[in-house]
Amino acid sequence: MTGPIEYVETQRVRLFTAETPLRLRSGRELAEVDVAYETYGELNEARDNAIFVCHALTGHAHAAGLHLGAKKRGWWDNIIGPGKPLDTDKYFVVAPNILGGCSGTTGPLSVNPATGEPYYMDFPLLHMSDLVQVHRALVAHLGIEKLYAGVGGSLGGMQILQWVIDQPDAMAKAVIVAASSRISTENIAFSSVARTAIMSDPEFYDGRYVEHDTVPRLGQKVARMMAHITYVSDVSLDDKFGHRRDSVGEEMQMEPDFAVEHYLQHQGEVFLDRFDALSYLYLTRLLDYFDPFAAPETAERLAATETTFQVTSFDSDWRFDTRQSMAMVEQLEAAGVAVDFAELHSTYGHDSFLLQPPGYHDRIAGFLNRA
């Protein structure tokens, strides 16, 4: 295969059924679980060249290439493709949508077979291990016994960590970027404000807004605008927008005027179309409770793994800051796991993991290609 990835399609498979339900950490069961996913490159005969990509909070399966008729390439197209770090000439890359999401994989708006209507807030609260279980089933479905690597940023990186804890022989290499083994109190605080905005919105209707043919527009938009600020950095906002504004001269106005305001309004608006408020509630809540090293068996399980880890943070990322990555690295090393850790310089904040700050892609390629 040569040239960039062109047309791809999202596939969908039912991995759990009424006969073989997904049993969650909480004890609850999901009788039907579908998973949306894409693949790039070819699985080799030995079936040992698969790289599994785990997306962040609001991601989806369309990680690379183009959908038919679309203009926008997948969300991680800069790193997946022929000759790129996740080199599809060498590797078979799998990118799914996560459990609890809203882009093809089962989530709160999926139909509960027991009632024939969407789960809404009756959808069970999820543990990171539940997401891992679904992805393990996808790996098995694809006929892969062991992954060459798991790669994830933010929530995706945290999922990779949980995966190795739950299944120490799951993958040879684990690449974790801009993540945490236990998010900061500040991080919980921001998500809590976002959930308050959504759940207090009069259009939320206890999560049954779809029945009312609406969405909690105010809450979801405000949640995203706020979160967006936390995904970038003060320096990048200064660089990109400064105090540029639309109105001229001395005139002030209460309505959005500065370029950064219009930008945030736009980010908030498009988020209403591309993501679901219930998924936002469930997935942020999952992050709040994520704390794998609180479990006494975690260190023991990690001691059994031969997986080597690469952990990367960015110096301007203040939502998942280096302090959090360092804590994870210390926990991993205390469990006897080999970790290649670096903090990279970038002005782009948490979003750096989706971009190409100097040294970042080379660092991942180097780790993946190392024998």
Added chain:
Amino acid sequence: MTGPIEYVETQRVRLFTAETPLRLRSGRELAEVDVAYETYGELNEARDNAIFVCHALTGHAHAAGLHLGAKKRGWWDNIIGPGKPLDTDKYFVVAPNILGGCSGTTGPLSVNPATGEPYYMDFPLLHMSDLVQVHRALVAHLGIEKLYAGVGGSLGGMQILQWVIDQPDAMAKAVIVAASSRISTENIAFSSVARTAIMSDPEFYDGRYVEHDTVPRLGQKVARMMAHITYVSDVSLDDKFGHRRDSVGEEMQMEPDFAVEHYLQHQGEVFLDRFDALSYLYLTRLLDYFDPFAAPETAERLAATETTFQVTSFDSDWRFDTRQSMAMVEQLEAAGVAVDFAELHSTYGHDSFLLQPPGYHDRIAGFLNRA
């Protein structure tokens, strides 16, 4: 006078009337302007011992002492009083509520004499100089020709800066804490999200919510919860709350569970009682446009002042970070003004200016007492 300040009362005076209206920077006029204020200590015979205290965004005139029957002391009681840095045995301290506020001084909910009903959104957008003009009138009303010092944190510090620019002989000393001569793009961004939350709230009613016997509860609460996070620091949140939560064991819940969530909910709720949403809109907007050094005459005016400045920032303050204070210091020094600048260590973020991190109060006392 000995012992702490006990009972104080907020006073109120009409400083501008239909005959002598307040002419704003925008050209608009306010025909009636009342100012609420408190004073502590005694004005000496030479009338040269007055210190003017400017409060922050959501402050008020009750800076020190106790109101009759109240239990909670004024918001800056730790720095104002006998033997304290703003020593009421030596100084006559004046603390007003600002124009556009909602605690006794004229603001958006005040009655417009031209219509007989509250201004609401017809209240004019304010410039920092408008606040200064009102305070100059209060100083004159109190029979003070020149202040010994002006002291302010956050918005209050920015007002002190504007005051010296507008009236270079206003005060001998200017104390500016945790402030900025032009807020960061990120700072504008946070305020913009707050305003979006308030103005999109269905209970906002184009600012006429009082007529509907309601307040934009969701928007105002979310705005405050978010802002509160930006006033503290990630370290202080970790120290104070960590991951402590109410529920026990493995049980997860979507409703607030972590201690930090209950705390933010509480902060959001009490803010509904103690502050007005329209004042929040007007005063945050004033901060966004504050940019005194953009005016070509600013440096020239400052060159004429004999006021000495003390500027202080805190290393954990990321809403008004040291970068912003440093920029102000450089602008002042470029204009030939003497500045005593220091960044102090504190884990409490922006709120440090209201607290007593090591060295802070001594620093202010030293500057005020210097001959």
